[in-house]
Every structure is written in C-alpha cells, then in structure tokens.
Amino acid sequence: AQKVTQAQTEISVVEKEDVTLDCVYETRDTTYYLFWYKQPPSGELVFLIRRNSFDEQNEISGRYSWNFQKSTSSFNFTITASQVVDSAVYFCALSEARWGGTGANNLFFGTGTRLTVIP
Amino acid sequence: SAVISQKPSRDICQRGTSLTIQCQVDSQVTMMFWYRQQPGQSLTLIATANQGSEATYESGFVIDKFPISRPNLTFSTLTVSNMSPEDSSIYLCSVGGTAQETQYFGPGTRLLVL
Numbered sequence: 001a002q003k004v005t006q007a008q009t010e011i012s013v014v015e016k017e018d019v020t021l022d023c024v025y026e027t028r029d030t031t032y033y034l035f036w037y038k039q040p041p042s043g044e045l046v047f048l049i050r051r052n053s054f055d056e057q058n059e060i061s062g063r064y065s066w067n068f069q070k071s072t073s074s075f076n077f078t079i080t081a082s083q084v085v086d087s088a089v090y091f092c093a094l095s096e097a098r099w100g101g102t103g104a105n106n107l108f109f110g111t112g113t114r115l116t117v118i119p
Numbered sequence: 120s121a122v123i124s125q126k127p128s129r130d131i132c133q134r135g136t137s138l139t140i141q142c143q144v145d146s147q148v149t150m151m152f153w154y155r156q157q158p159g160q161s162l163t164l165i166a167t168a169n170q171g172s173e174a175t176y177e178s179g180f181v182i183d184k185f186p187i188s189r190p191n192l193t194f195s196t197l198t199v200s201n202m203s204p205e206d207s208s209i210y211l212c213s214v215g216g217t218a219q220e221t222q223y224f225g226p227g228t229r230l231l232v233l
Contacts, residue, residue: 035221043209045162045224047120091161107222109161
C-alpha cells in the first residue's frame with residue numbers, strides 16, 4: 001500500500017536560515033511520481049516539483065532544492081535563505097499509475113509540514 | 120498549466136442544507152478530481168470525474184452525499200448534501216490525467232457549516 005510520511009508537523013526558522021522538509025514514501029510500484037505542493041494561508045495548492053522514480057538527480061530551482069534518494073525512499077525539500085513569504089504548509093505527494101498505467105492517477109498526500117519563517 | 124476557478128470561494132451554510140460547488144477549467148481536460156481538506160488535515164480524494172461517465176468514488180464517500188456532475192470537458196460540480204458541521208472543510212478540484220501528469224488545483228472552496 002502507498003503511504004507518504006512527513007514526520008515534521010511544524011517547523012519554525014528565522015529568516016535567512018536554511019530549512020529541510022522531510023518526506024518518506026512507501027510504494028510497491030516500480031514506476032511512480034513524487035510531488036511537492038505549497039499551500040499558503042490563502043488556501044490554494046501551488047505545484048512546486050514533480051519527479052519520476054527513474055530520475056534520481058537532485059534538482060535546484062532558485063532557493064529551492066530537492067534530494068531524491070530511492071535507497072531510503074525519501075524526497076526531501078530544502079529552502080535556502082528562507083523568507084517570510086515561504087511561510088506555508090508544504091505537502092509531499094505520491095502518484096501511482098492505476099489500471100495498468102493507463103488509468104487516472106491518484107495523489108496520496110502526506111500530512112503536511114507547516115513552516116513558519118520568523119522575520 | 121490549466122487555469123482553474125471555483126465558485127463559491129467560501130460559504131457559510133446551515134445544517135441540513137446542500138451546497139453545489141462549481142469548477143471551471145480554461146482548457147479541455149479528461150479527468151477532474153475532487154478533494155476534501157478538513158481543518159488542519161491533509162487532502163483526501165473524494166472522487167474522480169470523467170466526462171460522459173459516472174464519477175468514481177473513493178472509500179468512505181458516496182454519491183448520495185457528494186453527487187458530482189461532469190457535463191463537458193471544462194466543467195464539473197460537486198454537491199455537498201444534507202450538510203452537518205463535520206462537512207466544514209476546504210473542497211478543491213484538480214485536473215490531471217495519467218500518473219505522470221501533474222495535478223493542478225483550483226483555489227478551493229472554504230465551507231463552514233453551522
């Protein structure tokens with residue numbers, strides 16, 4: 001069965017500090033996709049990144065970076081030099097193909113990590 | 120990515136009434152999804168809505184409580200029927216396709232049931 005664990009429920013950091021949000025997943029599929037979404041206080045869900053199970057290269061986008069390690073089933077997210085605008089709930093999610101890979105996807109979300117950046 | 124809008128953005132309803140939430144996409148999409156996010160919780164999939172077929176409901180969600188319409192490839196509605204305070208949540212629609220496609224979400228509908 002699929003599962004996404006975000007053990008950190010809440011994190012507070014002071015502005016300009018680096019912070020890493022942890023995500024551990026479980027799946028029996030060999031092909032799967034991992035996502036990070038940001039949910040600011042306004043409530044909308046903002047897509048940040050998608051990574052497929054065959055691509056373990058780390059990715060950097062500005063102050064954001066992601067570390068995908070299949071050996072430990074982890075897909076961690078680091079924000080460098082955090083800013084107040086980074087304050088939000090961050091969700092890690094897993095997608096598996098259904099019905100032989102041609103059916104609809106279904107995102108399984110972790111419980112989220114609430115990040116507060118203190119000015 | 121698709122641009123998704125939802126109406127209403129928020130509402131306060133009385134117990135026992137029903138509310139229909141609309142989801143509009145700016146492009147044709149095969150699959151639309153409805154999620155519920157209870158206060159302080161993660162997102163839970165309610166159902167998958169394909170145009171031209173009955174919605175597929177996840178365990179714990181039934182059509183009588185959450186009827187869904189999908190009349191065309193750009194629009195869907197979710198009705199929350201006979202509401203109780205436990206239905207107070209954010210309801211989000213999303214669009215996507217197969218597993219490798221990213222799901223994009225609408226802005227959500229914040230529902231408070233008194």
